[in-house]
Amino acid sequence: MIKSLSYSVFLMSCAAPLAAAPLNVRVTDSGGRPVSDAVVTLHPDIGRRAMPMAANYSVSQKDLQFHPFVAIVPVGARVSFPNLDPTRHHVYSFSPAKKFELKLFAKDQSRSVTFDRAGVVALGCNIHDQMSAYIIVTDSAWTARTDARGIARFTDAPAGSTMSVWHPYLRAPGGTMSRRLGPGERTANVAVKLRAPPMHAMDAY
Amino acid sequence: MPRFSSLSARLTAQFVLLFAVAMVAVSLSLSTAISGIASHQVESQLVSSGAVYDRLWQQRSGELQGTAQLLARDFGFRAAVASGDEPTMASALNNAKARLHVPTAFIVTIDGRAHGLAGQEARDAEQLWDALDEGRTTGIGMVGGKTRQLVAAPVMAPALLGWIVFAADLGQPEMQSLKKLSAIPLDASVLVGVAGQWRDATGGRPIDGAFLAIEQHSRSSAVFDIEVDGESAIALAKPLPTLVGDRDAVLLLAYPRSEALATARRLQAALAVMTVLGLALVAFGTWRASAKITRPLERLDDAAGKLATGEHVLVEVEGHDELARLGSSFNEMVVQIEEREKRIAHLAFNDVLTALPNRTMFQHHLDHQLKNLDDGSVIALHCLDLDHFKAVNDTMGHPAGDELLVSTAKRLSQAARGHFVARLGGDEFVVVQLVDQAREEIDRLATALLEAVSQPQEIEGQQLVATTSIGIAVAPSGGNGAEDLHKSADLALYRAKEAGRGTFAFFEESLNKRAQERRRVEQDLRIALEEGQFELYYQPLFDLEKNKVGSFEALIRWNHPTRGLVAPAEFIPIAEETGLIVPIGCWVIREACRQAAEWPDDIRVAVNVSPVQFHRPGLQETVIQALAATGVAPARLEIEITESVFLKGGEETLRLLHNLRSVGVRVALDDFGTGYSSLSYLQSFPFDKLKIDRSFIENLLKRAGAAAVVRAITQLAQALGMETTAEGVEENEQLSELRSQGCTSVQGFLFSKPLTAVQAGSLIGGEQRSAGRDAA
Numbered sequence: 004m005i006k007s008l009s010y011s012v013f014l015m016s017c018a019a020p021l022a023a024a025p026l027n028v029r030v031t032d033s034g035g036r037p038v039s040d041a042v043v044t045l046h047p048d049i050g051r052r053a054m055p056m057a058a059n060y061s062v063s064q065k066d067l068q069f070h071p072f073v074a075i076v077p078v079g080a081r082v083s084f085p086n087l088d089p090t091r092h093h094v095y096s097f098s099p100a101k102k103f104e105l106k107l108f109a110k111d112q113s114r115s116v117t118f119d120r121a122g123v124v125a126l127g128c129n130i131h132d133q134m135s136a137y138i139i140v141t142d143s144a145w146t147a148r149t150d151a152r153g154i155a156r157f158t159d160a161p162a163g164s165t166m167s168v169w170h171p172y173l174r175a176p177g178g179t180m181s182r183r184l185g186p187g188e189r190t191a192n193v194a195v196k197l198r199a200p201p202m203h204a205m206d207a208y
Numbered sequence: 209m210p211r212f213s214s215l216s217a218r219l220t221a222q223f224v225l226l227f228a229v230a231m232v233a234v235s236l237s238l239s240t241a242i243s244g245i246a247s248h249q250v251e252s253q254l255v256s257s258g259a260v261y262d263r264l265w266q267q268r269s270g271e272l273q274g275t276a277q278l279l280a281r282d283f284g285f286r287a288a289v290a291s292g293d294e295p296t297m298a299s300a301l302n303n304a305k306a307r308l309h310v311p312t313a314f315i316v317t318i319d320g321r322a323h324g325l326a327g328q329e330a331r332d333a334e335q336l337w338d339a340l341d342e343g344r345t346t347g348i349g350m351v352g353g354k355t356r357q358l359v360a361a362p363v364m365a366p367a368l369l370g371w372i373v374f375a376a377d378l379g380q381p382e383m384q385s386l387k388k389l390s391a392i393p394l395d396a397s398v399l400v401g402v403a404g405q406w407r408d409a410t411g412g413r414p415i416d417g418a419f420l421a422i423e424q425h426s427r428s429s430a431v432f433d434i435e436v437d438g439e440s441a442i443a444l445a446k447p448l449p450t451l452v453g454d455r456d457a458v459l460l461l462a463y464p465r466s467e468a469l470a471t472a473r474r475l476q477a478a479l480a481v482m483t484v485l486g487l488a489l490v491a492f493g494t495w496r497a498s499a500k501i502t503r504p505l506e507r508l509d510d511a512a513g514k515l516a517t518g519e520h521v522l523v524e525v526e527g528h529d530e531l532a533r534l535g536s537s538f539n540e541m542v543v544q545i546e547e548r549e550k551r552i553a554h555l556a557f558n559d560v561l562t563a564l565p566n567r568t569m570f571q572h573h574l575d576h577q578l579k580n581l582d583d584g585s586v587i588a589l590h591c592l593d594l595d596h597f598k599a600v601n602d603t604m605g606h607p608a609g610d611e612l613l614v615s616t617a618k619r620l621s622q623a624a625r626g627h628f629v630a631r632l633g634g635d636e637f638v639v640v641q642l643v644d645q646a647r648e649e650i651d652r653l654a655t656a657l658l659e660a661v662s663q664p665q666e667i668e669g670q671q672l673v674a675t676t677s678i679g680i681a682v683a684p685s686g687g688n689g690a691e692d693l694h695k696s697a698d699l700a701l702y703r704a705k706e707a708g709r710g711t712f713a714f715f716e717e718s719l720n721k722r723a724q725e726r727r728r729v730e731q732d733l734r735i736a737l738e739e740g741q742f743e744l745y746y747q748p749l750f751d752l753e754k755n756k757v758g759s760f761e762a763l764i765r766w767n768h769p770t771r772g773l774v775a776p777a778e779f780i781p782i783a784e785e786t787g788l789i790v791p792i793g794c795w796v797i798r799e800a801c802r803q804a805a806e807w808p809d810d811i812r813v814a815v816n817v818s819p820v821q822f823h824r825p826g827l828q829e830t831v832i833q834a835l836a837a838t839g840v841a842p843a844r845l846e847i848e849i850t851e852s853v854f855l856k857g858g859e860e861t862l863r864l865l866h867n868l869r870s871v872g873v874r875v876a877l878d879d880f881g882t883g884y885s886s887l888s889y890l891q892s893f894p895f896d897k898l899k900i901d902r903s904f905i906e907n908l909l910k911r912a913g914a915a916a917v918v919r920a921i922t923q924l925a926q927a928l929g930m931e932t933t934a935e936g937v938e939e940n941e942q943l944s945e946l947r948s949q950g951c952t953s954v955q956g957f958l959f960s961k962p963l964t965a966v967q968a969g970s971l972i973g974g975e976q977r978s979a980g981r982d983a984a
Contacts, residue, residue: 095283097290097365127366129283135366171367174341176319178367199343201364 026160026184028191030153030168037153038195040073041170045145045184047161052144053077061085062126062136064092064107069126069136073171078121078142085113093129100124100140123169123178135201137171162186172197215505219498220491227490235483239476246472250392250442250463251431257390258429258444258461264386265448265459269346269359272374275308276361280372286365289315289323297323301372310374312351315363316340317370328352333373336360339451340371347449348400348409348457351375355400355409358451378409392468394461395441398448401456409457426458433465440465504531508538515542559631561610562617570630570638574690577628577640578683587683588650590639590657591697592620595675595709597635600667608668616661616674623660624653638697643682654678654712662710677704678712699723729782732768737791741767744799745962748971749814749933749955752947756975759812759846761955762800763962764792784820793821798834801845803965805838807972814846814876819853822861831873842872848899850878854889865893876933881917890928898925902936905956909941915949922950 054077100122288296314324322333679701704713751758876897907914937956
């Protein structure tokens with residue numbers, strides 16, 4: 004799924020203006036360690052563009068965990084929540100971007116939710132506290148997630164844009180920090196302060 | 209070191225001092241050890257109590273946190289927080305406060321706002337965001353001006369929405385309940401450090417000056433000392449987490465030192481009491497022991513003191529140690545000293561030769577008897593003197609004399625059995641007789657004494673009959689004191705001797721008078737010598753051949769200033785007894801020579817010389833000096849002596865006479881025909897003249913025998929070439945008879961009584977003138 008997402012980002016970059024250039028954003032914590040699962044979003048001053056819609060989006064529940072932990076979807080995407088566990092799950096979100104509750108009481112039962120506002124949607128299960136996941140509903144085509152080395156790659160980063168970095172444990176209001184990208188900046192290093200992950204999320208992290 | 213008068217006191221003091229030093233040293237080290245152990249114990253108690261408090265604190269926090277977490281997971285609550293549903297949040301908080309007995313509960317959301325509180329409390333709560341965001345969930349914090357224990361739990365949905373916070377009070381009740389759980393009475397308080405000062409969060413009182421100490425020890429978690437409310441305490445500071453950035457907090461556990469060390473203090477007090485008791489015991493024991501050791505010494509000391517005062521004392525001897533030997537030696541010494549004293553006393557009061565009491569004891573005895581004399585009783589003092597004892601000594605030797613004295617002492621003691629007998633010295637003995645009434649007893653004893661002594665006895669192989677004379681004086685009539693009585697008895701003895709020896713005589717008052725008279729005369733004689741009261745008279749001796757005065761006999765006269773002329777018979781014997789005759793005789797010789805120097809050369813002067821003068825040294829020198837001083841020819845001086853000169857002296861007297869003769873002095877034998885009239889004297893010494901005693905001249909015409917004696921004497925003298933002088937010629941018939949018998953000179957009142965020097969001078973002058981006429 005991540006692979007297909009990367010692929011789509013790659014495809015979108017081909018359609019970028021001529022001013023666009025590759026950009027690597029490296030996210031580290033206060034200890035200098037790479038931070039994965041951070042979501043980097045570029046907001047160009049001009050020439051904003053929505054992310055192209057993929058065929059389907061899903062956040063499954065398997066082995067009492069959400070998969071994936073962090074999902075990036077464009078505004079208006081419909082995401083399915085298949086229950087692959089033999090147990091019941093009660094998936095909820097109190098996030099302002101999308102509030103919903105899905106009671107998936109049977110195996111292989113799947114329901115879908117359409118996310119029509121940009122923002123971060125925190126997912127939880129009311130039965131299993133340790134289950135946690137995030138869906139980033141973005142309105143920008145330049146939205147990427149850091150890999151295990153903490154690097155988010157953009158092949159066609161637009162010049163003159165503001166960069167925002169989000170991470171579920173980032174210690175900042177709204178879990179987001181932003182800054183302007185310098186002209187011609189091809190490699191951006193972002194150091195973030197993270198709070199300790201909740202005990203039940205340690206396994207996933 | 210002070211001076212002690214007793215050995216036991218010194219021993220006690222020294223031992224007690226020694227023990228005191230040792231015991232005090234032991235006590236002090238024990239006391240220090242107790243203090244150390246107690247401190248250590250208190251510290252470990254404090255540390256363990258601190259651990260208990262830690263657990264209690266954590267338990268309380270945990271409980272609160274548990275409930276907070278429980279609430280934070282409630283789906284409805286989370287939904288309310290996520291949706292910012294204030295009324296639901298408030299009601300949920302109130303519900304939790306009531307159910308969980310938490311006084312304050314509120315919510316701090318991730319956007320930094322506080323819910324469930326208002327005003328200052330809300331602003332305080334919003335200050336907690338940083339700490340909560342850092343993940344701190346328990347700690348001390350200020351809410352509404354009060355320091356409280358805060359416990360927070362995150363509200364996740366599932367992303368962090370905020371924190372639910374429970375705040376528990378930290379007041380005295382909470383601290384008291386903590387104290388109840390401790391094994392030791394701890395003073396627990398939570399301190400918050402603000403601006404360099406610790407403030408007691410529970411009571412609000414500031415703790416001054418201990419900021420650094422508490423800060424340091426809260427890190428080291430070691431026990432330290434602190435002053436709380438002016439009282440010393442042992443303290444332990446445990447750091448507490450805070451939920452406010454710039455503040456430190458500690459849990460201070462203080463153990464007041466007085467309480468902590470109370471047990472140790474009691475132990476130390478008991479130790480002090482035991483030390484004092486031990487010292488008292490040592491002092492008492494040492495005193496008893498030393499008293500026991502020194503008791504023999506004290507006895508010796510005491511005994512020596514008594515011995516010095518003359519008391520008979522022996523010490524008790526126990527055991528066989530050095531002190532016992534010292535005691536035995538002391539006792540032996542006491543016995544020896546007493547024996548020596550007895551011997552000395554015996555020597556002091558007894559005569560060595562006869563073992564009779566001596567003069568000293570006699571005087572004591574007599575004094576004592578006189579003082580204790582009963583009315584009507586009398587004491588008779590018998591003074592004895594062996595007759596002619598000197599002759600025995602001289603002829604038989606001193607050992608014989610001593611033997612005689614010893615036998616006499618025995619005889620006297622036997623004869624005077626029951627009476628006090630003493631030897632005063634030489635051959636002098638006394639018997640003190642105590643008589644009730646009868647005077648006869650005195651006579652009887654005196655007679656018995658005479659008889660006892662006069663029994664014949666054998667001394668050194670020779671038969672000897674000793675006799676004694678006894679003078680008896682009776683007290684109280686014979687004298688008051690012992691001395692008077694003895695003198696009286698001596699006078700009586702003198703009389704007994706006069707009475708012919710071998711008898712006894714009682715003292716009479718006349719004897720005493722005579723003795724007094726003699727003493728007075730003796731004194732007067734000395735004065736007379738000094739003041740020149742003596743005068744020489746001269747009686748002419750008429751030479752029958754030449755029909756003229758051939759010589760004068762110098763006769764001494766004493767012109768006493770009050771008594772007038774004193775006869776020589778009255779004072780010469782006294783002068784002889786006292787020895788005054790020597791200076792008087794010396795004066796007579798010089799005066800006679802001086803006078804003779806004024807006379808013609810053919811007239812001699814005759815001087816009487818006493819036997820006493822012969823027996824004292826200096827006579828020869830006196831004569832030679834007198835002759836030399838006056839220039840009188842020695843042949844003009846005639847010494848007249850009596851036969852008694854030969855009774856004493858013997859050879860010595862003869863040698864002196866020969867010496868005088870060799871000088872040229874003439875020697876005449878006076879009073880010839882009386883006394884011993886031993887012809888052996890005439891043979892042994894060539895006298896120049898014999899003076900026929902006046903008793904023969906008196907009877908010359910009356911008794912035929914007298915004439916025959918005179919004739920025999922003159923013929924004997926003629927045969928031996930000696931002159932003769934008849935004394936006391938008073939009648940012409942006597943003169944004719946003497947002339948016819950060939951007597952060479954006469955002397956007497958018929959011619960002249962003794963003349964003064966002036967008269968003698970004129971007699972000589974008259975004779976020379978008539979002789980001149982005859983010649984013309």
